[in-house]
Amino acid sequence: MSQNDITNILVCGIGGQGVMTATEILAEAAIAEGHDVKKTEVAGMAQRGGVVTSHLRFGRKVLSPQIEPGTVQVLLGFEGAEALRWSHYLKPDGLALVNNAKLVPPVVELGLFDYPEDPTGQMRAAGRRVVSFDAMSIARDLGEVRLGNTVMLGAIADYLPFSSEVLLACIVKRFARKGEQVVDANRRAFAAGREAVAKQLGAAPSENATA
Amino acid sequence: MAAVMPQLAPPPAASRLLLSGNEAVARAVWESGVRVAAAYPGTPATEIIESLARYPDLHAEWSVNEKVSMEVALGASMTGARAFCAMKHVGLNVASDCLMTMTITGAYGGLVIAVADDVGLSSSQNEQDSRYWGRFAHLPVLEPADSQEAYEMTKFAFGFSEQYETPVLLRLTTRICHVKGLVAVGAREAHEPPGFVKNPERWVMVPAHARTRIPNLYQRDETLRAVSEASPLNILEAGTDRTVGFVASGPAYMHVKEAFPNAPVLKLGFSYPWPPQKVRELAALCDKLVVVEETEQLLETEIKAAGIACHGKDVLPKMGELSPQVLGPAVDRLLGRPVPPPPPAAAPMKVFPRPPTLCASCPHMGIYYTLAQIKNIIVTGDIGCYTLGAGHPWNALDTTICMGATMGVALGIDKGRGEVDRNKRIIAVIGDSTFMHMGMQGLLNITYNKGNVTVLLLDNNTTGMTGGQATPASGKDIHGQDAPRVDLAKVVEALGVANERIKVVDPYELPILFKTIRDEIKVDAPSVIIARRPCVLIEDFKPFRPYLVEEDKCTGCGNCIEVGCPAIHVTRREKVIKPSGREVELAFVNIDNQACTGCGLCVQPCAPDAIQHVPRRDIPIHIVKT
Numbered sequence: 069m070s071q072n073d074i075t076n077i078l079v080c081g082i083g084g085q086g087v088m089t090a091t092e093i094l095a096e097a098a099i100a101e102g103h104d105v106k107k108t109e110v111a112g113m114a115q116r117g118g119v120v121t122s123h124l125r126f127g128r129k130v131l132s133p134q135i136e137p138g139t140v141q142v143l144l145g146f147e148g149a150e151a152l153r154w155s156h157y158l159k160p161d162g163l164a165l166v167n168n169a170k171l172v173p174p175v176v177e178l179g180l181f182d183y184p185e186d187p188t189g190q191m192r193a194a195g196r197r198v199v200s201f202d203a204m205s206i207a208r209d210l211g212e213v214r215l216g217n218t219v220m221l222g223a224i225a226d227y228l229p230f231s232s233e234v235l236l237a238c239i240v241k242r243f244a245r246k247g248e249q250v251v252d253a254n255r256r257a258f259a260a261g262r263e264a265v266a267k268q269l270g271a272a273p274s275e276n277a278t279a
Numbered sequence: 280m281a282a283v284m285p286q287l288a289p290p291p292a293a294s295r296l297l298l299s300g301n302e303a304v305a306r307a308v309w310e311s312g313v314r315v316a317a318a319y320p321g322t323p324a325t326e327i328i329e330s331l332a333r334y335p336d337l338h339a340e341w342s343v344n345e346k347v348s349m350e351v352a353l354g355a356s357m358t359g360a361r362a363f364c365a366m367k368h369v370g371l372n373v374a375s376d377c378l379m380t381m382t383i384t385g386a387y388g389g390l391v392i393a394v395a396d397d398v399g400l401s402s403s404q405n406e407q408d409s410r411y412w413g414r415f416a417h418l419p420v421l422e423p424a425d426s427q428e429a430y431e432m433t434k435f436a437f438g439f440s441e442q443y444e445t446p447v448l449l450r451l452t453t454r455i456c457h458v459k460g461l462v463a464v465g466a467r468e469a470h471e472p473p474g475f476v477k478n479p480e481r482w483v484m485v486p487a488h489a490r491t492r493i494p495n496l497y498q499r500d501e502t503l504r505a506v507s508e509a510s511p512l513n514i515l516e517a518g519t520d521r522t523v524g525f526v527a528s529g530p531a532y533m534h535v536k537e538a539f540p541n542a543p544v545l546k547l548g549f550s551y552p553w554p555p556q557k558v559r560e561l562a563a564l565c566d567k568l569v570v571v572e573e574t575e576q577l578l579e580t581e582i583k584a585a586g587i588a589c590h591g592k593d594v595l596p597k598m599g600e601l602s603p604q605v606l607g608p609a610v611d612r613l614l615g616r617p618v619p620p621p622p623p624a625a626a627p628m629k630v631f632p633r634p635p636t637l638c639a640s641c642p643h644m645g646i647y648y649t650l651a652q653i654k655n656i657i658v659t660g661d662i663g664c665y666t667l668g669a670g671h672p673w674n675a676l677d678t679t680i681c682m683g684a685t686m687g688v689a690l691g692i693d694k695g696r697g698e699v700d701r702n703k704r705i706i707a708v709i710g711d712s713t714f715m716h717m718g719m720q721g722l723l724n725i726t727y728n729k730g731n732v733t734v735l736l737l738d739n740n741t742t743g744m745t746g747g748q749a750t751p752a753s754g755k756d757i758h759g760q761d762a763p764r765v766d767l768a769k770v771v772e773a774l775g776v777a778n779e780r781i782k783v784v785d786p787y788e789l790p791i792l793f794k795t796i797r798d799e800i801k802v803d804a805p806s807v808i809i810a811r812r813p814c815v816l817i818e819d820f821k822p823f824r825p826y827l828v829e830e831d832k833c834t835g836c837g838n839c840i841e842v843g844c845p846a847i848h849v850t851r852r853e854k855v856i857k858p859s860g861r862e863v864e865l866a867f868v869n870i871d872n873q874a875c876t877g878c879g880l881c882v883q884p885c886a887p888d889a890i891q892h893v894p895r896r897d898i899p900i901h902i903v904k905t
């Protein structure tokens with residue numbers, strides 16, 4: 069069977085940033101749209117500040133769970149250097165949505181390695197389509213840093229092969245039991261994430277934007 | 280340790296759920312009416328029993344090691360109850376003593392052993408192929424290729440185990456355990472055990488009894504080979520492009536289907552004993568046959584021995600995970616086709632490595648910071664988060680082999696060393712959970728054989744590396760309910776360590792820790808220093824007020840960086856010439872007060888007192904526990 073209808077999304081970051089949860093919500097949205105879904109990560113030491121990548125593949129029928137280099141439609145990067153590390157997974161016309169966070173590991177603080185000066189700049193220089201934004205500042209402006217992950221999900225919402233409403237509904241469902249205030253805050257964070265990317269790509273969020 | 284786990288009503292039958300392979304196996308175990316499920320945590324299998332513990336109507340437990348978990352499952356099976364145990368690949372090494380005789384007694388109640396291979400070594404000390412155990416122990420091996428199959432094969436395995444009175448090996452790999460896919464689930468079926476029947480010829484494995492039963496193993500091999508030929512788990516897909524045909528099992532099957540959608544494939548779900556006739560049918564269908572196996576060249580060798588020409592490891596890698604992008608070029612090479620170069624855009628960018636680190640406030644940091652200051656020591660290590668002590672900045676571990684090995688290796692170094700090592704002191708580091716898993720015997724061996732070893736027993740009240748599972752020393756069971764709490768100091772004393780040689784210290788108190796280690800390594804007798812502080816990832820850990828760096832006081836000495844805390848960051852570096860003429864690089868720091876939980880380890884080596892508590896009003900809200 070053809071694998072051409074498969075969407076590959078790679079979410080990358082560092083253990084503890086919420087990469088796996090964000091991918092889980094994306095997977096739920098793909099399921100809600102009727103897709104077959106596989107999601108996998110290497111996370112044996114994920115809580116220990118190591119590299120975490122979460123692979124999400126969906127379509128009519130997904131076989132291999134792992135995404136191959138050069139085949140990713142959207143790379144959702146929770147950290148600059150990590151987005152750079154995995155940027156070769158992008159298709160030539162793939163899109164990288166990158167949170168500007170800079171998380172410097174002890175090996176760099178010890179002077180053993182250098183942190184790249186401008187990770188997203190380096191990606192652009194290599195011909196990648198990159199949108200970078202500061203999800204944590206956006207979240208802080210909304211009054212709660214923990215909304216950062218919903219900002220990230222908002223950022224990718226208009227670059228999925230289904231309506232952003234589907235993804236938003238999954239987020240709302242997750243937070244429903246925490247009350248209307250929390251749900252509203254997440255709606256605002258989601259909208260802010262969409263807006264942050266749309267501003268740079270020069271496209272307004274599609275008409276089904278609520279929030 | 281983990282909070283009390285609520286037992287929720289399981290999702291109803293006929294639901295379609297997004298489940299990892301581990302969760303799918305757990306669901307199937309529960310549905311199969313299993314009464315007893317046991318495991319010791321180990322990546323990538325940990326979540327099987329963790330999820331099972333949330334289901335009602337069965338006994339799930341953390342056993343102290345994999346061998347015990349298998350024995351518990353076997354005992355339950357002897358009563359006719361359905362039973363299950365799960366382990367990582369190296370866990371089956373530990374359990375193999377039980378396995379190799381259990382195969383002779385056989386199972387009564389359905390008995391399934393899930394063994395998960397860490398292909399690609401995401402979190403293990405080696406890479407092993409557990410399919411070998413099927414051959415070694417004459418046991419059937421089932422290999423699911425995704426979550427749905429993991430669910431279905433687990434359910435199949437229990438009935439099969441009863442029908443043929445054989446334990447069944449369910450071989451998983453990381454890409455089954457940790458891949459989520461949609462699974463259609465069913466209902467739990469009741470399975471009342473028929474009862475234990477005295478039968479010494481079967482259950483008492485003395486030579487006379489075992490001798491009479493061993494022929495059964497060979498007979499079972501033959502019977503199961505015939506079953507395998509007819510099994511619907513072994514599917515021959517004829518395909519349309521007959522150039523190359525493939526034999527594959529587990530995740531490798533998915534990679535083959537993706538890379539060669541039109542090729543003939545024999546998918547082995549019942550992979551041992553494998554079906555020779557079906558392989559011959561496949562071979563007759565195609566010009567060339569390729570056996571696609573992750574890690575070892577196992578089936579390929581056996582297929583060749585059966586007189587069927589095939590390829591495999593002559594073109595495929597012998598270690599690590601396979602993928603469609605590995606298979607494509609390998610087959611091109613086999614066929615003498617030009618191998619297309621990878622697109623230039625697909626070359627990875629050069630980025631610093633980001634190895635796992637100890638967490639902010641991890642009590643192990645105090646241990647390794649201290650060990651890094653002590654000269655003339657040999658430090659043997661073990662399996663757990665504390666293996667990270669071998670890395671930067673501490674470089675404080677000299678050996679790591681397998682669970683509990685720190686004790687035996689330390690004694691061996693003590694007894695084997697020559698004059699050149701005579702003045703070195705030997706320190707064995709081990710975590711609390713690993714100590715109870717396999718370290719206690721090693722300590723007993725040290726005291727019995729009068730070894731001169733100082734043991735650092737890192738008691739963080741949990742099994743840390745696998746995510747914080749309860750242990751007999753944490754006073755909680757798998758559900759988070761109270762359980763008898765073993766007193767490690769008393770255990771150590773009972774194992775022969777003199778009472779005055781047992782010290783309990785706080786790994787956050789660096790001067791006392793340093794002095795205690797220095798004192799104990801000078802004594803020519805075994806001592807045990809129990810360093811006690813909860814893991815920061817469990818509920819017992821209560822964050823303290825975070826710290827900050829008063830920048831005008833920081834002299835850039837960099838002492839605090841040597842603690843290895845991920846919350847300390849360099850703000851600027853400066854090269855200066857010392858009066859001695861030596862050039863040194865200063866590193867001025869700050870502390871990420873979102874990450875700092877106030878353990879105070881970095882405060883102690885800071886000479887200018889530049890590290891101070893964050894004023895109360897500035898404490899981030901998320902740190903204030905309610």
